[in-house]
Amino acid sequence: MERGRRVAFxxxxxxxxxAICDPDGIISSPLTVLATEKKSxxxxxxxxxxxxxxxxxxxxxxxxxSGVESTSAEKxxxxxxxxxELTDAEITFIDERLSTVSAQSKLRxxxxxxxxxxxxxxxxxxxxxxxxxxxxxxxxxxxxYPSSLRLYGRSCxxxxxx
Numbered sequence: 075m076e077r078g079r080r081v082a083f084x085x086x087x088x089x090x091x092x093a094i095c096d097p098d099g100i101i102s103s104p105l106t107v108l109a110t111e112k113k114s115x116x117x118x119x120x121x122x123x124x125x126x127x128x129x130x131x132x133x134x135x136x137x138x139x140s141g142v143e144s145t146s147a148e149k150x151x152x153x154x155x156x157x158x159e160l161t162d163a164e165i166t167f168i169d170e171r172l173s174t175v176s177a178q179s180k181l182r183x184x185x186x187x188x189x190x191x192x193x194x195x196x197x198x199x200x201x202x203x204x205x206x207x208x209x210x211x212x213x214x215x216x217x218x219y220p221s222s223l224r225l226y227g228r229s230c231x232x233x234x235x236x
Contacts, residue, residue, distance in 0.1 A: 079127065081122065082094075082132040083200060086110060087146075088109070089110060090115075093197060093200035104200065104201050128161070130165075131154075
């Protein structure tokens with residue numbers, strides 16, 4: 075796997091959880107939670123990109139348990155398109171089924187109530203998305219199987235036009 079930081083976003087109507095990993099892709103950490111409707115959202119994201127210089131961006135793609143994209147998927151796709159205006163890094167969608175449930179579970183295990191950890195849940199869900207993306211990046215380098223047989227689903231890529 076190429077060395078460099080990766081950033082993940084868990085897009086929501088109210089909040090966007092953001093997570094980052096170290097340059098070796100070993101440690102994933104919650105970074106921040108951004109307000110979706112804030113006028114300075116694009117500049118806040120650009121600041122993250124300038125500071126951390128990610129080589130890849132993961133965006134959670136909401137799906138139902140059946141695998142069908144949820145109604146929120148189009149919003150996540152639109153958000154990813156706006157990210158492509160701020161960076162040349164590859165943007166990859168990650169199936170985010172159960173990422174929030176997993177994040178809530180981990181926070182409960184850490185002794186945090188849902189009320190205490192409302193913002194943190196979004197950032198922790200972004201950590202889940204980031205870890206799935208990192209697993210997929212590692213497995214794609216180790217695997218010779220066609221992408222249709224990989225365990226972590228499919229990705230869609232957006233690249234900024236040259």
